[in-house]
Amino acid sequence: MTRKNPEPWNGRNDGPGAENARWHNTIVDWTPGVAAGSALLGFASDEGVRRNKGRVGAHAGPGALRAALSSLALHRPVALYDAGDVVVEGQDLESGQEQFASALASLLADGHFTVGLGGGHEITFASYAGVARALGDDGQWSLGILNIDAHFDLRDEDQASSGTGFAQIARAEAAAGRTFHYAAVGISEGANTKVLFDRAHALGVKTLLDTECHMANIGRVRDFVVEFAKSVDHLYLTVDLDALPASVAPGVSAPAGYGIGLDVVREVVLAAAGSGKLVHADIAELNPDFDVDQRTARTAARLINDLILNRG
Ligand SMILES: N=CN[C@@H](CCC(=O)O)C(=O)O
Numbered sequence: 585m586t587r588k589n590p591e592p593w594n595g596r597n598d599g600p601g602a603e604n605a606r607w608h609n610t611i612v613d614w615t616p617g618v619a620a621g622s623a624l625l626g627f628a629s630d631e632g633v634r635r636n637k638g639r640v641g642a643h644a645g646p647g648a649l650r651a652a653l654s655s656l657a658l659h660r661p662v663a664l665y666d667a668g669d670v671v672v673e674g675q676d677l678e679s680g681q682e683q684f685a686s687a688l689a690s691l692l693a694d695g696h697f698t699v700g701l702g703g704g705h706e707i708t709f710a711s712y713a714g715v716a717r718a719l720g721d722d723g724q725w726s727l728g729i730l731n732i733d734a735h736f737d738l739r740d741e742d743q744a745s746s747g748t749g750f751a752q753i754a755r756a757e758a759a760a761g762r763t764f765h766y767a768a769v770g771i772s773e774g775a776n777t778k779v780l781f782d783r784a785h786a787l788g789v790k791t792l793l794d795t796e797c798h799m800a801n802i803g804r805v806r807d808f809v810v811e812f813a814k815s816v817d818h819l820y821l822t823v824d825l826d827a828l829p830a831s832v833a834p835g836v837s838a839p840a841g842y843g844i845g846l847d848v849v850r851e852v853v854l855a856a857a858g859s860g861k862l863v864h865a866d867i868a869e870l871n872p873d874f875d876v877d878q879r880t881a882r883t884a885a886r887l888i889n890d891l892i893l894n895r896g
């Protein structure tokens with residue numbers, strides 16, 4: 585595992601000034617002591633996907649997300665920082681998760697809003713660990729974890745993977761004497777066995793199925809997010825891109841057979857961003873090897889942009 589410094593951002597340049605602002609000519613490298621803003625931290629890992637028997641390639645996700653963000657126009661002044669990547673080398677996922685958690689906790693302690701760039705969904709335990717450290721590991725705060733995903737990722741296995749993150753968090757929260765607050769949006773009945781649904785039920789997971797997530801039902805979807813956010817002190821949003829239809833997000837390990845529409849995902853992201861509770865978000869499972877015309881990366885980039893610009 586290593587820490588990689590940010591690389592230069594490039595993109596279309598239409599001239600100087602705020603009216604020509606894009607990500608690449610606005611974002612600067614994070615350095616200690618910079619004014620609070622929004623900071624990107626990559627997690628270049630697919631060791632969790634490999635352990636979960638998926639299609640590897642997500643280690644290149646952070647670079648592909650930056651490339652898709654670079655030319656996006658910025659319509660409001662915003663302080664953007666790139667804090668580089670934590671790179672998981674070989675099979676040492678746990679050291680990488682620890683290093684990501686430590687770097688994330690420092691950024692949060694400095695007052696930044698942070699966005700984790702995955703990487704497989706093994707990023708979620710690293711994100712959680714960093715947020716918990718920043719809040720105070722032994723504190724009695726409540727953290728809501730909102731996951732947009734086709735999968736519960738509640739596998740109960742000896743070895744951590746991209747499919748175990750929320751079971752690991754549940755155990756960590758119980759060990760700290762806190763209640764586990766987990767809400768999942770876009771869950772597919774076809775992609776989760778009864779064992780996983782039963783585990784979700786036993787853990788009190790609030791669930792919206794993919795079949796419930798459509799625009800005719802958007803009021804209920806929005807209420808679900810708003811009520812969940814109200815019920816906790818702090819919110820962490822994680823977006824697994826395999827929640828989207830395979831036509832929108834082909835570049836993932838496990839493309840959705842059904843999937844929830846981008847308009848619904850955007851509403852969920854905006855509701856989380858506007859909750860006033862959101863401290864951290866991450867985007868998981870982008871696998872550039874299977875992407876088509878950067879379709880998945882571009883979609884993810886718009887969601888990151890929406891999240892940062894609409895955070896209340
Ligand atoms: N993070 C992904 N988790 C899914 C993967 C499913 C699959 O590979 O088909 C899971 O473990 O259920």
Ligand SMILES: [Mn+2]
Nearest residue numbers: 734735824826
């Ligand atoms: Mn998934």
Ligand SMILES: [Mn+2]
Nearest residue numbers: 705733737824
């Ligand atoms: Mn997942």
